[in-house]
Amino acid sequence: MRKLLDAAMVVFARRGYHAARVDDIVKLAKTSHGTFYLYFSNKEDLLRALVIEAGTEVATLDQLLGPVGPDPEGWQELRAWMSRFSEAWQRYAPVIRAWTDLAMTDPELGAQAHSAAGGVSSTLAKRIAEAGPDEGIDPIAAAEAVVAMIDRFHYLRQFTGEPVDDTALDTLTTMVHRALFTGTAARKPRPRGSSAVRKARQML
Amino acid sequence: MRKLLDAAMVVFARRGYHAARVDDIVKLAKTSHGTFYLYFSNKEDLLRALVIEAGTEVATLDQLLGPVGPDPEGWQELRAWMSRFSEAWQRYAPVIRAWTDLAMTDPELGAQAHSAAGGVSSTLAKRIAEAGPDEGIDPIAAAEAVVAMIDRFHYLRQFTGEPVDDTALDTLTTMVHRALFTGTAARKPRPRGSSAVRKARQML
Amino acid sequence: MRKLLDAAMVVFARRGYHAARVDDIVKLAKTSHGTFYLYFSNKEDLLRALVIEAGTEVATLDQLLGPVGPDPEGWQELRAWMSRFSEAWQRYAPVIRAWTDLAMTDPELGAQAHSAAGGVSSTLAKRIAEAGPDEGIDPIAAAEAVVAMIDRFHYLRQFTGEPVDDTALDTLTTMVHRALFTGTAARKPRPRGSSAVRKARQML
Amino acid sequence: MRKLLDAAMVVFARRGYHAARVDDIVKLAKTSHGTFYLYFSNKEDLLRALVIEAGTEVATLDQLLGPVGPDPEGWQELRAWMSRFSEAWQRYAPVIRAWTDLAMTDPELGAQAHSAAGGVSSTLAKRIAEAGPDEGIDPIAAAEAVVAMIDRFHYLRQFTGEPVDDTALDTLTTMVHRALFTGTAARKPRPRGSSAVRKARQML
DNA sequence: CATGAATGAGTGTTCATTCAT
DNA sequence: AATGAATGAACACTCATTCAT
Structure with a gap:
């Protein structure tokens, strides 16, 4: 039922999924609880x-x-x-x-x-x-x-x-x-050699 | 109570805020419901x-x-x-x-x-x-x-x-x-004239 | 409608009266809810x-x-x-x-x-x-x-x-x-006197 | 909770299991729904x-x-x-x-x-x-x-x-x-021979 | 400070029943 | 006569919150 889907969107938008009561959706869609569970099991x-x-x-x-x-x-x-x-x-x-x-x-x-x-x-x-x-x-x-x-x-x-x-x-x-x-943008300088080698170089 | 805050983090991580029950937090923190409401009103x-x-x-x-x-x-x-x-x-x-x-x-x-x-x-x-x-x-x-x-x-x-x-x-x-x-990157070309004009140009 | 009565028997047998839904009966009888209430008010x-x-x-x-x-x-x-x-x-x-x-x-x-x-x-x-x-x-x-x-x-x-x-x-x-x-079967012995008396007799 | 068990007995007696509402039991026991589900999961x-x-x-x-x-x-x-x-x-x-x-x-x-x-x-x-x-x-x-x-x-x-x-x-x-x-009571007459034999005898 | 048994308002879900077609 | 989509009252169950101990 499109009306229910649309209404649900609105209510979810307003209150979030958890705070959205089935009752809200149903009221906005102007249908009944029964109808809701006719089209959706949950x-x-x-x-x-x-x-x-x-x-x-x-x-x-x-x-x-x-x-x-x-x-x-x-x-x-x-x-x-x-x-x-x-x-x-x-x-x-x-x-x-x-x-x-x-x-x-x-x-x-x-x-x-x-x-x-x-x-x-x-x-x-x-x-x-x-x-x-x-x-x-x-x-x-x-x-x-x-x-x-x-x-x-x-x-x-x-x-x-x-x-x-x-x-x-x-x-x-x-x-x-x-x-x-x-x-052309600056980018991460490519490390040359392994990090062990690099460290050794820095010590020189 | 740090224990409660830490426990809450864990429970929130596991189940999300809404699904997280105070009971879960309290149990994990090994305290009681009473203690919870001693430190937090909500x-x-x-x-x-x-x-x-x-x-x-x-x-x-x-x-x-x-x-x-x-x-x-x-x-x-x-x-x-x-x-x-x-x-x-x-x-x-x-x-x-x-x-x-x-x-x-x-x-x-x-x-x-x-x-x-x-x-x-x-x-x-x-x-x-x-x-x-x-x-x-x-x-x-x-x-x-x-x-x-x-x-x-x-x-x-x-x-x-x-x-x-x-x-x-x-x-x-x-x-x-x-x-x-x-x-130097390509960027939005400044539009010249209306889009109608542009379209016309392309037709030539 | 015989179909409904028969179906009801089957469903009652399977699930008991309370658990039997009108829907079950109607489905088994291959009719509609409307028909059900056409023949039975309840x-x-x-x-x-x-x-x-x-x-x-x-x-x-x-x-x-x-x-x-x-x-x-x-x-x-x-x-x-x-x-x-x-x-x-x-x-x-x-x-x-x-x-x-x-x-x-x-x-x-x-x-x-x-x-x-x-x-x-x-x-x-x-x-x-x-x-x-x-x-x-x-x-x-x-x-x-x-x-x-x-x-x-x-x-x-x-x-x-x-x-x-x-x-x-x-x-x-x-x-x-x-x-x-x-x-000729043994049957309830007619009580004579109090049980105390009975016990006493048996001791003789 | 004994109060609940006793109350349930009374309500079951009065209305049967299905018609018995949790609310009835709880009211008779003078407790709350919460208490009910504290002691029984169902x-x-x-x-x-x-x-x-x-x-x-x-x-x-x-x-x-x-x-x-x-x-x-x-x-x-x-x-x-x-x-x-x-x-x-x-x-x-x-x-x-x-x-x-x-x-x-x-x-x-x-x-x-x-x-x-x-x-x-x-x-x-x-x-x-x-x-x-x-x-x-x-x-x-x-x-x-x-x-x-x-x-x-x-x-x-x-x-x-x-x-x-x-x-x-x-x-x-x-x-x-x-x-x-x-x-000594009358009882089922013992059939002699197989039922086929019996039937044959009856035909004589 | 701490406890945890007790609370009850709030909500999702079911299902007998109706009624426009 | 037959349909089945729609209804909504009724109910089981949850869980944040309180309070006597």
């Missing part, structure tokens, strides 16, 4: 349904990310994708938060939802690898970090109340693009 | 205490971040800070999660804890501003994004079970450093 | 219908019990009746159980069904009285006891899983027949 | 406790049954035992009924309680076997039948409202005693 089951819904939406994000490179076209590509991501995130923010709440208690749900998120970051990792990222960047960790940044950035902005507008997305995009594709 | 009050504790620890992180610039010394500085941050985050991970759980329901707690986190990111913003970051980077948003990235990256790694080791921290540091200080 | 009403059905069946048992006396023909008569009784009991076992479950809560139903059972035992009482039972036997109590024994014996056998076969029925018949018609 | 668990209590009481009945024979002393022995049995049954009548209600749904409980009842009837079976019962009596089936009779007789008397007084117990005792130990 409060958790309802969340699971929302997670799946969000997951399929997120899955489409995978395909929307074309080749990303150091050039301005890469930036544009990334920026467009960022918009979609931001939009999707904001739509499903309550679900993401609820998932976070529950994932710890229920490892199964954690795994289920994690695989969805993993889809996005692994696609991103592939794109980064394709583009031949700079030295010192592990595509997988980098992709995870990017998703993490965008995710949490949106979350924090919810608290400050400030919107995630174009300017913010531009900054995010720029940061990500630079982070991944700027070979 | 389960929430206990969390508040932990948040304060974490907050003071985090506050010291502020002072540990020296000037950060585009040069290798900047990278080193950032890397050292990242280590401290990572360590602190991992120590207080359960508290951070619990806060996240509650912040939505209890705006007051949200504000209190947010100011702590805000301290870190505002110091970082100052450092970024001091270093004269590249065009297209808003120091405040950038600082927030960086903290967001590190925060969430750690959280996600908890789920995958993979540790946040030196390699991961190196990658994070490099990404952050590049993101902030690489003037 | 779950209890359905049971009432089954009790009536069982009652009429039991009523025929009355007429099947001919004169019973101490002689072998009496035994045969009793044995034949026992077979019919056993058969009927096993057919309506779930109804009897359900009635038992409910009778306490709903005195009206209790009375209704009790009258049915009462029919059997009163007929039996009449037969016993006709046959001139031995001294020390109250026909009414005896008849009740016999019905009670047969009833419960069947019930207990359901639990042990052992069938109520011919051997068991033979034993039951023999017990009943002996219990009622054996004048 | 409504079912409470019943289990009562069943165990009744079981131990019933177990003592085993030892109170001395040798039983066809003579008047046997009758006296049986009569004394019958009194104890009747008393115990009446004390635990609600428990027995509740068990009956549940046993079908919960096989485990059924087995547990059945073993208690089994103790009594197996002891009785032993006594019967010792006394050398008459031909045509299977000690085990007979013992079961006796217990069944007494059990159900009491139950039915609850409905009619008539008390189980000394007269009734006398009648029961006499019936049982006669049923078991009266060799």
Whole structure:
């Protein structure tokens, strides 16, 4: 029942998963408790349904990310994708938060939802690898970090109340693009030889 | 009572704030319910205490971040800070999660804890501003994004079970450093004219 | 609707009256909830219908019990009746159980069904009285006891899983027949004087 | 908590197990829901406790049954035992009924309680076997039948409202005693030869 | 200071019953 | 006559909190 799913989103948004009473959801959806349990076997089951819904939406994000490179076209590509991501995130923010709440208690749900998120970051990792990222960047960790940044950035902005507008997305995009594709930046000085050798050298 | 605070951390880590019963904490601390309410007026009050504790620890992180610039010394500085941050985050991970759980329901707690986190990111913003970051980077948003990235990256790694080791921290540091200080990177091309005009041009 | 009555019997047999959900019955009968309430105003009403059905069946048992006396023909008569009784009991076992479950809560139903059972035992009482039972036997109590024994014996056998076969029925018949018609058996010695006096006598 | 056990007995007696609300029990015991679940993990668990209590009481009945024979002393022995049995049954009548209600749904409980009842009837079976019962009596089936009779007789008397007084117990005792130990009674005519032979004979 | 038995408001869930189609 | 989606009253159970000892 769509009405219930929508209502649940609203209530989760307002009070969080735990504080959300079935009664609240049911009242907002203008249905009865019976109807709730007709469509979902659980409060958790309802969340699971929302997670799946969000997951399929997120899955489409995978395909929307074309080749990303150091050039301005890469930036544009990334920026467009960022918009979609931001939009999707904001739509499903309550679900993401609820998932976070529950994932710890229920490892199964954690795994289920994690695989969805993993889809996005692994696609991103592939794109980064394709583009031949700079030295010192592990595509997988980098992709995870990017998703993490965008995710949490949106979350924090919810608290400050400030919107995630174009300017913010531009900054995010720029940061990500630079982070991944700027070979000239200062980086960790490569240690030469083993650390034992290094120590020995310093003693000379 | 230290025993209670420590026990609470463990239980929060295991089951999350909501699923954590006072009974669990009390049993682990080998005290009684009565003692619990002798020291804390609430389960929430206990969390508040932990948040304060974490907050003071985090506050010291502020002072540990020296000037950060585009040069290798900047990278080193950032890397050292990242280590401290990572360590602190991992120590207080359960508290951070619990806060996240509650912040939505209890705006007051949200504000209190947010100011702590805000301290870190505002110091970082100052450092970024001091270093004269590249065009297209808003120091405040950038600082927030960086903290967001590190925060969430750690959280996600908890789920995958993979540790946040030196390699991961190196990658994070490099990404952050590049993101902030690489003037030569491709950046958002300034749009000329309206998008309608642009489209028209492409048709020629 | 016969389908519903049959289905109800099956479900009552499987799960008992209380645990039997209308949903179960309806599903087994391959009809809908609506149909159920078209024919019965209640779950209890359905049971009432089954009790009536069982009652009429039991009523025929009355007429099947001919004169019973101490002689072998009496035994045969009793044995034949026992077979019919056993058969009927096993057919309506779930109804009897359900009635038992409910009778306490709903005195009206209790009375209704009790009258049915009462029919059997009163007929039996009449037969016993006709046959001139031995001294020390109250026909009414005896008849009740016999019905009670047969009833419960069947019930207990359901639990042990052992069938109520011919051997068991033979034993039951023999017990009943002996219990009622054996004048030579030892019986309650009429007490003479106080027990102290009795003891004294025995010492002589 | 004795108060709870006692209250539960009363409520089970009044309304039966299923209709008995935890609230009823708790109110009668003048405690709270919390206290209930402090001592019992379930409504079912409470019943289990009562069943165990009744079981131990019933177990003592085993030892109170001395040798039983066809003579008047046997009758006296049986009569004394019958009194104890009747008393115990009446004390635990609600428990027995509740068990009956549940046993079908919960096989485990059924087995547990059945073993208690089994103790009594197996002891009785032993006594019967010792006394050398008459031909045509299977000690085990007979013992079961006796217990069944007494059990159900009491139950039915609850409905009619008539008390189980000394007269009734006398009648029961006499019936049982006669049923078991009266060799001269008419009994099932021993069939000679196989049933095929018998049929053939009848055709002559 | 410490205890832990007792509390009861709050909540998820079930299931008999209804009624628009 | 038949359906089955919708209803909501009723109930078992939890757990943060208190207070007499």
